[in-house]
Amino acid sequence: MASGAARPEPASVALRAVPGTVDRWRIEPIGAMRVPGVVFASELLLPQVIEDEALRQVMNVASLPGVVEASYAMPDVHWGYGFPIGGVAATDVERGGVVSPGGVGFDISCGVRLLASPLSVEELAPRIEDVMDALDVGIPRGLGAGGVWHLDDDRHLESVLHDGARAALAAGIGTERDLARCEDGGRLSGSDPSQVSERARRRGFGQMGSLGSGNHFLEVQAVDQIYDAHTAEVFGLSPEQVCFMIHCGSRGLGHQICSDHVRIMLGAMSRYGITVPDPQLACAPVGSTEGKAYLGAMAAAVNYGRANRHALSAAVRRVFAGVTGTGDLPLVYDVSHNLAKLEYHQVAGELRLLCVHRKGATLALPPGHLDLPEDLRSVGQPVLVPGSMGTSSYVLAGVDPGGAFSSTCHGAGRTMSRHAAARLVHGDELRRQLESAGVAVRARSIRGLSEEAPAAYKDVDEVVATCEHAGLARRVARLRPLGVVKG
Amino acid sequence: MSDASRSQESPTDRVASDRHRVAGHRLVPHTADCIIEAWGSDRSSCVTEALYALVDEFAEVPDAATSRVLPLATESRGAEDALVSLLEDVIYALDVFSVVPIRFHLAETESGGIAGDMEVVSIDQAELVGPVPKAVSYHGLSMVSHDGGWRCRVLVDV
Numbered sequence: 140m141a142s143g144a145a146r147p148e149p150a151s152v153a154l155r156a157v158p159g160t161v162d163r164w165r166i167e168p169i170g171a172m173r174v175p176g177v178v179f180a181s182e183l184l185l186p187q188v189i190e191d192e193a194l195r196q197v198m199n200v201a202s203l204p205g206v207v208e209a210s211y212a213m214p215d216v217h218w219g220y221g222f223p224i225g226g227v228a229a230t231d232v233e234r235g236g237v238v239s240p241g242g243v244g245f246d247i248s249c250g251v252r253l254l255a256s257p258l259s260v261e262e263l264a265p266r267i268e269d270v271m272d273a274l275d276v277g278i279p280r281g282l283g284a285g286g287v288w289h290l291d292d293d294r295h296l297e298s299v300l301h302d303g304a305r306a307a308l309a310a311g312i313g314t315e316r317d318l319a320r321c322e323d324g325g326r327l328s329g330s331d332p333s334q335v336s337e338r339a340r341r342r343g344f345g346q347m348g349s350l351g352s353g354n355h356f357l358e359v360q361a362v363d364q365i366y367d368a369h370t371a372e373v374f375g376l377s378p379e380q381v382c383f384m385i386h387c388g389s390r391g392l393g394h395q396i397c398s399d400h401v402r403i404m405l406g407a408m409s410r411y412g413i414t415v416p417d418p419q420l421a422c423a424p425v426g427s428t429e430g431k432a433y434l435g436a437m438a439a440a441v442n443y444g445r446a447n448r449h450a451l452s453a454a455v456r457r458v459f460a461g462v463t464g465t466g467d468l469p470l471v472y473d474v475s476h477n478l479a480k481l482e483y484h485q486v487a488g489e490l491r492l493l494c495v496h497r498k499g500a501t502l503a504l505p506p507g508h509l510d511l512p513e514d515l516r517s518v519g520q521p522v523l524v525p526g527s528m529g530t531s532s533y534v535l536a537g538v539d540p541g542g543a544f545s546s547t548c549h550g551a552g553r554t555m556s557r558h559a560a561a562r563l564v565h566g567d568e569l570r571r572q573l574e575s576a577g578v579a580v581r582a583r584s585i586r587g588l589s590e591e592a593p594a595a596y597k598d599v600d601e602v603v604a605t606c607e608h609a610g611l612a613r614r615v616a617r618l619r620p621l622g623v624v625k626g
Numbered sequence: 627m628s629d630a631s632r633s634q635e636s637p638t639d640r641v642a643s644d645r646h647r648v649a650g651h652r653l654v655p656h657t658a659d660c661i662i663e664a665w666g667s668d669r670s671s672c673v674t675e676a677l678y679a680l681v682d683e684f685a686e687v688p689d690a691a692t693s694r695v696l697p698l699a700t701e702s703r704g705a706e707d708a709l710v711s712l713l714e715d716v717i718y719a720l721d722v723f724s725v726v727p728i729r730f731h732l733a734e735t736e737s738g739g740i741a742g743d744m745e746v747v748s749i750d751q752a753e754l755v756g757p758v759p760k761a762v763s764y765h766g767l768s769m770v771s772h773d774g775g776w777r778c779r780v781l782v783d784v
Contacts, residue, residue, distance in 0.1 A: 191657055218657040220765030220781055245761040245783045282685070282758050283724035283749040342721040352684075353757035353784050354658075391721040394761040394783065398714065401764060418764035556655030557757065557784075584754040626758075 152194045154178060154185075162214070162609045166194065171202040171416065177209040177543070181605045184214055187554050187597055196223040199416045203228065204424070205236025207486050207493065211543040213500050214605040215552025215597060219244070221419030224499035224553075227546045232425045232481065232492045237413065239422035240404065240433055242496030243479050245397045247437055248444030249355075249388030250322075250475035251523035253534065254452060254468040256381040256459065260361045260621065263381045266462050270359065271579045271622045273458040278357055278451065280350035280626035281583035287348030288312065288450035296344055300332040303442030304449040304473075312453045319512045320470040322502065325445050327480075331435025335392070336399050339436075343392025343443055348450030352584070352626030354550075354591055355387040356525075357455070359579075360532060363619040370518040370536055370615045374471050382618060383455050383468065384532060386525050388477065389444035396440045400433040425481075425494050434479070441478060448473055471534070472521035476501045476549035484544050495544045503537035503547040503612045522612050524603055527551045527596035528588075529573045531619055533603045535612040547612040548603065551596035560595035561586060579622035587626060651679035659784050660759070661766070665777045670732045670740050672769065672776035673709050677730050677744075680713055680782060684756040685726045691747040693728055699741035705769040708740050709778055713762045719746065720759070726752040757784035 157163040157177070164185070166176030176197040180188045188194065193216045200222055201210035207229055216225030221241030230236025256263070263270070279285045288307070290296050298306040304325025307313055318325040350357060362380045365371045376382070389396075404421035407429045408414070415421060423429035452470065460466030479496045486493070504511055504520035511520055519537035526532045530551070537545060555563070564572075566585030569592055573580050582588040606612045649671045651664035660683050664675035696719060700711040712732075719725050725746035732742035761783040769778035 220659070220763040220783075224658060241765075245763075282726075282752070282754055283720060285724075338718060342718065346721065351758070351760075352754070391717075391760065395718075398761050405764070418767065421764070553657045556657055557660065558653065558655040584756070586755045587757055590757065626754075 152189065152198065154189070162605050166198060168201065172198055174201050174206050174209050176201055176212065178212040178216070179214050179605060179609045179611065181214070181601060181608070183601050184597060184605060188212070188216055191218040193218050193223040196221070197226060199420060200226055200228045202416060203230060203237055203239065203420065203422060204413055205230035205234055207231050207491070211546065213546070213548040214602045215499070215548045215550055217552045217554065219498065221417050222496065222498040225548065226498050227496065227500045227543045229484065229493040229495040229544050230425065231486070232494055236425055236494055237422035238425045238430045238433055238479055238494050239420055239496065240397045240400045241419040241421065242498055243397065243437060244477040244498045245394040246388035246477055247393035247396060247440035248475040249477040250444065250448065250473065251525055252385045252448045252452060252473040253471040253523050254383040254455060255375045255471050256383070256468050257465060258381045258463065259379045260381060261379070267359065267621060268579060269462045270458065271581055273462055274357060274455070274624045275581035277454050277458045278350060278624050279348065280624070281352050285349060286346050286450065287454040290344060290347055293340070296340060297332055299347065299446045300335060300439035300442055301330050302326050303445040307446045307449040313449050317449065317452070317470045321445060321473040322475060325449065327438045327441040329434060330438035330442055332439050334432045334436035335396060335439050339392045339395035339399065342395050343390060346390040347447060348454065349390065350387045350451065350626055351390055352587060355626060356528065357451070357624040358384045358620050359622040360384055360618040360620055362616055363531065364617040366614040366616065373515065373518050374521050374534060374615060375469055376471065376534065376616050381621070384523070384525060384618070385448050385451050387447060387451070389440040390447060392443050393440040396436045400436060403432070404429055437479060441475065444475065445473065472523060474501055474521070474523055482544065493544065497546055499549045500546045501549045503535065503541055503545050505537045505539035505541050505545065507539065522547055524548060524599065525550050526599035527593045528591045528623055529576065529578050529620055530593050530599055531617050533599065533614060534616040534618065535603060535606065536615050538610060538613050542609065542611050547606045551599040551602055553595055554597055555595040557590035560592045561589045563594055564589055564592050578620045582625045584626065591625070649675050651675040653679060653683055656781060660782045661779065662782060663779050665775060667775045668734070669705055669776050670734050672778055673712055673740060674730045674732050676709060676778055676780060677712060677716055677727065680716055680759055681727055683782070683784070684754060684758050685752040686755050687726060687728050687747055687752045691728065691751040693745040693747050695743050695745055698730065698732065698744045699739060701737065701739040703738040706767055709769050709780060710762045710767070712740065713780065713782070717759050717761065724749045759784050
């Protein structure tokens with residue numbers, strides 16, 4: 140039993156810079172590793188990357204059956220369970236590749252949505268406190284059940300699990316244009332609600348349209364800097380424009396699905412002759428009964444998560460209309476950062492069907508990709524990267540050729556435990572600091588506020604700059620916070 | 627939440643004197659989530675401490691809060707499975723019944739499971755002091771008999 144050490148010893152891992160590349164480091168395969176590890180990190184980020192267990196987890200992921208190319212770590216990587224948070228790994232579906240619920244994480248389809256308003260910071264300034272007060276009342280968050288969209292019955296929940304944000308639209312929530320600006324049109328195909336347990340359904344039933352707690356939030360933001368005026372215009376962003384960013388996932392339903400299917404796979408692995416170095420990496424071949432069951436349930440949770448953010452968007456529009464008289468808040472984009480998807484990629488010169496796990500990593504489709512809606516196809520997919528509370532967030536765009544199976548970072552990435560962060564600064568003091576910096580705060584928990592102190596995270600500016608230098612994505616706009624609503 | 631028979635330690639405390647304590651728990655920092663360590667003289671008291679730790683991580687409840695009772699049981703014979711099952715039952719109650727447990731009463735059953743009940747209060751009576759637990763991870767999970775008692779370590783997703 141541990142004798143009081145808060146962290147495990149840092150992994151003793153040999154990282155070598157990859158010649159001819161920028162901010163790209165390689166871990167040669169050793170032991171059970173089937174592929175190398177590849178870490179994207181600047182010299183500034185590297186000490187934080189090697190400080191905790193994340194690199195050991197990158198190596199563990201490299202041992203999964205069917206894994207191809209490399210086990211990747213984004214610049215915001217940090218210690219998770221099973222997979223690191225900020226990890227990307229793909230397995231070859233037709234060559235024994237596995238799917239691992241731990242490679243998606245508990246909060247399936249946790250992701251970010253950005254809404255753009257027609258008002259500038261100056262125009263909203265006299266009413267921003269009113270907007271924040273109305274959001275404080277109108278956005279369910281924190282502990283327990285309760286959401287802005289009350290599902291009628293189990294059939295209603297079933298339609299959400301099948302159709303995601305499309306089910307919300309069918310219920311009169313949002314617009315057809317919103318769906319065009321959602322990853323997969325707001326609905327991930329392959330959903331199989333019969334693989335969603337009754338326990339997961341009960342947890343999800345009363346939480347539709349709620350933020351939750353922890354690092355989830357709703358922020359009022361301003362477009363602070365534009366790096367690419369044309370792309371920003373295509374995305375619908377302009378200087379000093381007020382935006383709303385929503386960061387949340389599939390609530391208790393997604394967590395329960397992950398728990399249920401990790402347990403199923405732990406019981407099934409021996410039948411497939413699979414052993415893993417960490418039980419949270421439990422997995423099964425993609426084409427197996429257990430693999431298909433998980434992917435069907437996971438897609439259902441993805442759809443729940445997208446409908447959840449869709450419902451919260453409607454609540455934000457109602458609040459904004461109530462205060463300013465206009466509810467016109469077009470969706471810039473909605474994208475998940477905890478997800479496994481079946482995608483075609485070139486591997487060693489061959490087009491292969493892969494199961495790409497992104498755990499705390501964001502899809503970043505390049506310009507020209509056919510999965511993008513026509514109006515975005517010339518510039519690439521919008522990537523939404525929330526910063527830590529009180530710091531900048533970013534809108535990036537996918538690039539060609541990109542890297543890590545068209546993936547990039549998902550946020551700033553924690554460096555400090557919640558406890559350490561709470562000891563660093565009291566919530567009341569942090570609130571004062573934020574408000575003196577012009578950021579209005581509406582938090583359910585003062586302690587929860589302190590646990591999300593910016594000092595507990597990496598520097599998001601450095602993280603996104605590293606993504607750009609490493610060729611994973613490019614910067615389009617930086618957003619600064621005006622107000623934060625937290626659980 | 628504490629009473630005289632149990633001990634709580636801050637994460638930075640050392641556990642040199644643990645073996646002299648009947649039962650206790652502590653929360654250990656993790657970069658994004660929370661690790662619970664608990665110990666007790668037998669399996670059910672060790673699990674009970676882990677459950678108290680789970681609640682301490684996110685909620686404080688005033689002594690005068692009005693409670694009601696919900697059953698809590700697992701048929702799992704494996705120590706780790708029993709621990710995970712009961713922690714998940716508390717998380718389920720939080721999400722679905724909107725209640726926070728304040729006292730646990732658990733004992734081993736003849737069939738090798740653990741059963742009893744928990745006194746709970748409405749979440750309206752609780753003060754949120756940390757992120758809400760949402761799932762139990764198998765990463766680094768352990769529950770072992772140790773030095774005449776039981777100890778466990780479990781990572782909780784928050």
